[in-house]
Amino acid sequence: MGMARHRHRQGGRRAQTGGRLAEAGMIGRRRMRFFTTDELGYLVVVLALQAFTYGIAASLREADSQSFFWVCLIAALIGFGSNKGGLNGIQASVGIAALGVLGVWVFGARLASPLLDLARAVLSVLPQIVPAVRFGTGIDTSAILEAWEVIVNFSSALLARSQTWLIGVQGNVRVNDALIRNMVWVLILWLVAAWTGWFSARRNAVAALMPPMLLLAAVASYSEYRVESLWMMVVLLLLLMGIWNYRTHTQQWQKQRVDYSDSIRYDSAQAVLFLTIAIGAVALITPSISWRQIREYLRERSSKNEVAEMLGVQEEPRAVQPAVTPKPSLPREHLLTEGYAHSQKIVMTIRTGELPSSGNPFVTVDAPRYYWRGVVYDRYVGAGWVTGPAPPQGIPADTPLIPGLLEGYKPLHLDVDLIQPEGRLFWSGMLFSADVPLTVEWRLRPPSSLFADQPALLQADMFHAVSDATSYRAESFVPNVTIEALRLASTEYPEEIAERYLEIPASVPERVGGLALEITRGQTNPYDRAKAIETYLRENYAYDLEIPAPPTDRDVADYFLFELKRGYCDYYATAMVVLARLNGIPARFVSGYSPGTYDSLSARYIVRELNAHSWAEVYFPEIGWIEFEPTASLPEIERAATEASLPAVQADDPTASNLLTRFRVERISVWGLPLLGAFLLIVLYYTFIERWVYLRLAPALAIERIYRRLYRLGRPLAGERTRAETVHEFMSKLNAAFDGFKTGPLRRRMFALAQRDVRLLTNTYHAALFRQTQLNRNEIKLALQTWRHLRLRLLYGRLILSLKNR
Incomplete structure (x- = not known):
């Protein structure tokens, strides 16, 4: 962005703040000696994997689910290590998938003991190699051949069961094989957890937890067992986004030597916890899009989900219904x-x-x-x-x-x-x-x-x-x-x-x-x-x-x-x-x-x-x-x-009318209450939380963030950025764009005020870069109030521009 060019001009002020940065960092490290933000984030990921495997295991029929969590944890660690070890995505994907297939095959065919026997047999042959080379004596490989034969027999039996199951899947014929189902689920969980570990190394919360959430949602929508685990994953995702967002920003500030308050850690923690609890509570207590409705919609088109049946997903218990015979007859x-x-x-x-x-x-x-x-x-x-x-x-x-x-x-x-x-x-x-x-x-x-x-x-x-x-x-x-x-x-x-x-x-x-x-x-x-x-x-x-x-x-x-x-x-x-x-x-x-x-x-x-x-x-x-x-x-x-x-x-009789009115209100609330809740949260954020957050930032950082938002919203109106563009050049382009929108009395007044606000914020940001004394709290209050008005006018200007370009 354009203002990124001006950040290097803070050199005079940075010398004064270097000591405070070092001191704040030392205090922060002393206070966080038990958990760093990285460790806290990884702990949340582990809890998310626990909720994920708990929800999946509860929905499966006759599943050996005791190992699910440990499978996911090992896969996540391998995915994490692959990312940190410098492997690219293709290398890691091939390696993790191959390791997962191999592990699942060993687990399914019960090859652990035969493989150990094979290793012992190979070790017992090693001392015979040197005499055989020097004196021409024979090597006794019978133990190796016996162990290998056991491995081949076990693998052949498993291969036959796998082929039968796959043929059933292709023909929509239910084949009830608990072992094959367990193998399929272990492999699925392995791959999903490895994905989570890979993106956890990159501190990308949404990419890390979205695949397990989608899989859990799909399973829960069919079985409706332990649906609360899905809600728990949503809460953990929100929490993880806050933790890693804070970690990413503090790393950037330290790398760029930007001063920030030593209390921001606790202010951020309060904000993250508040938003997580608020959004999680709204999601829990208000009606949501009913998984039952989605499931029933899908069942209209397929009365039996053969894939879910073959994977052992338990269907929600339903009342026993009298069977309807397909044999044609006269009913009486x-x-x-x-x-x-x-x-x-x-x-x-x-x-x-x-x-x-x-x-x-x-x-x-x-x-x-x-x-x-x-x-x-x-x-x-x-x-x-x-x-x-x-x-x-x-x-x-x-x-x-x-x-x-x-x-x-x-x-x-x-x-x-x-x-x-x-x-x-x-x-x-x-x-x-x-x-x-x-x-x-x-x-x-x-x-x-x-x-x-x-x-x-x-x-x-x-x-x-x-x-x-x-x-x-x-x-x-x-x-x-x-x-x-x-x-x-x-x-x-x-x-x-x-x-x-x-x-x-x-x-x-x-x-x-x-x-x-x-x-x-x-x-x-x-x-x-x-x-x-x-x-x-x-x-x-x-x-x-x-x-x-x-x-x-x-x-x-x-x-x-x-x-x-x-x-x-x-x-x-x-x-x-x-x-x-x-x-x-x-x-x-x-x-x-x-x-x-x-x-x-x-x-x-x-x-x-x-x-x-x-x-x-x-x-x-x-x-x-x-x-x-x-x-x-x-x-x-x-x-x-x-x-x-x-x-x-x-x-x-008002009964039918009353029932219909209540039914419509309930259905509308399925969409209306979440939307109303989201609207109230947005109003709450822009009315109180935004101001609370900005006033707790260091003044220089607060005005920088405000100007960043001005730049992002105003850039499409100001046109393409030119080489070495200054903040005042950007202001001139933006105000020139506003001149083109003054086509009536109301618009003339609105965009004249917008031009005034842009000049005020630009001058305040410029002063923060070059003035020897720091901005005071009142200047930040004025800048924030100005930005609140200007933001709406910028959005209106972009709407006008988009309509003109159609």
Whole structure:
């Protein structure tokens, strides 16, 4: 920098301060006889390696982790020594990697004892060499050959295990070999720790600790074991940056014979400790970017992390979920064969709060009709229904599943008591929240935006919601739509919906497609076509529970439509979904329970085993999924024809709105609180800490630092530095640049003040270089206050310049 040229002009003053420098250095050395700053820094590195290996070891399954710390410590010492020994990066990397591979191989193949036997055998042969040369006697190498054979056999066995493991990695096949996993982890830790040691020798804290921090973060994000070790490494990194930054500056000052206060050691220590504790505390107590969210995002795209499994990283324990069989079937088949079709056993009771108790058990109430959904299938495979990939997501209690309220939907509050729990929740419409923890298996997750539009929310696609609760309260949204709106709905289906819910297997016979088109001939919109299919099935096929299972080699829809011509709800729903898809209408198969009976005395729905049911749903853009009832044994679903005939909606329940507000506040705080904390720390630094630090520096050093910052910020405005440029020449160039920014009254005043501030700081710095007497405290206060104003004006000037150059 330009002012670096002027530092040699301090010679007159340096003679006066040389004694003070020597005295301060002697006092400092006497006070630091227990720990130098270098030793303190290396101690922090050792603690960081301990936290690193502790976090890694806690996340591994069946790992021999007792040696991890010592492996890292030895590797760090070798990396440190390689740097201090003058090796370049390539030489050190090759040597350390080779040493690590060799050590890991010896460890894995258990070659320590055979290698010792080989060494003893070689030593026993050495006395035989001279007689063999002089007298021609033979040399007994049998012991060497035996020892070598043992080494070869052990190495061959390990090589075979390694090849098997590598083949499994390449083929994404899990090979559970604890020995190979340990070898891989030891080698990884060896290389990472050697890197740390290499950059520790250079006192580069970020380069030294960032790789182990990233590795620990990656492991902790999957396992979530001992996550506090990652926080500890962050704290140690901040501390190490302060220690080594102080050491680097004091070395520069001593080399350049710059005077500094003998109390700066303690002032710096206070500042470093304060900032480390403050930032560490903010990182600990405020919400951060959730590793759980990142992990869940990745699991949406890969339901199983094979690499993590092979490396033995333990996944965070999760609630046991009932297995979903991939075998295609009709969901109600098992209920029919086990006598559930006529069972009066109560499965659950549901209270919605829409109607009060009648007070009379004999009063009949016309209660709203709801279907209680449990499982939603998307893939028809001819022999029945299966679900596409549906990665699970854990949802805490009282957490919205979708980040928004649905317009045109009726909010529905449910109090559910499960008499016979099935390991899942039941609800009507679109589930919004539940007051119990649950695991949702999503085929398509809701948008992550906190203010997503409704069409995006409606595309959320859930297989089912798993929970072991026996009672719960849930909030859901039920479509409150008219026939008129359904007829006017768009046919521009979202890509995700069309791709998934228009799929028909090639095994479906052509005659099914012909029937689908025949049924809907003359209908001009998706609703009327879907209604025509529903009516056709209800009028032409008899409801019958006593039917044989469909042949395994026959398409279920074809078998029901053309041969069986009778059946129960699964057949009706399957046929309607297939016929709708063949007409280009997205449809899906839903399994759960029909409304059951409404008990007016207790104001609740009584759902029994005989109410087990399946039905079809059709998708309408910007409206969502609408239920259709093709089964002949149940009444049609009644809908209002126009807006005027819509039934009155109950007063809005604030529960869903309150939950959504709280959810949004919490999500915003994930980003907002850390940003607010960082902003407050910046304000705290520039308001108090900066002034406190500068006023404790020697005046000459304080004004030099202020001028350095002025130079760095102002250099782009002043243009390229010329040869032998003085501080006043730099000032002239900078003020000339300010003249070019004076295009209005406000700017003229602002940059006139900036020119005044630049002259003041330049003259103060020049006086510190050449004046015989030292600057006083008041002059530093004035310079610091001036710099605070000038800094903002320099930043504004650079912004103007950057906009001009675009």
